[in-house]
Amino acid sequence: MAIGYAAGNLGLSATRRERRKGLLQLLLRVEAWLDARRDARALYAMDDRELADIGLSRTDVEVLNVASWQDRLPAPFSR
Structure with missing residues (x-):
């Protein structure tokens, strides 16, 4: 029982919460990056006619991919 009070008084539970939050x-950033990667693969798989149907060109797909892939990396790896 005394150990539980000591840990609470030292703020160890807050440290654990911060670790879990981090x-x-x-994990949320990695999930967002994987979603964006899946979307980019889907756009690359489309031919020029399908891209034109949704208002994009092959160049637009390239620009979107190059401009934003670094922003979707997890925090330790971003620029």
Whole structure:
């Protein structure tokens, strides 16, 4: 019982919460990056006619991919 009070008084539970919060943020960023990667693959798989149907060209797809891939990396790897 005394150990639980000591850990609470030292703020160890807050440290664990911060670690969990940081891990959750990392996982959410990785998930967003994987979603963006899946979307980019879908756009690359389309031919020029299909891209024109949604108002894009092959150049637009390239620009979107090059401009934003670094922004979707997890925090330790971003620029």
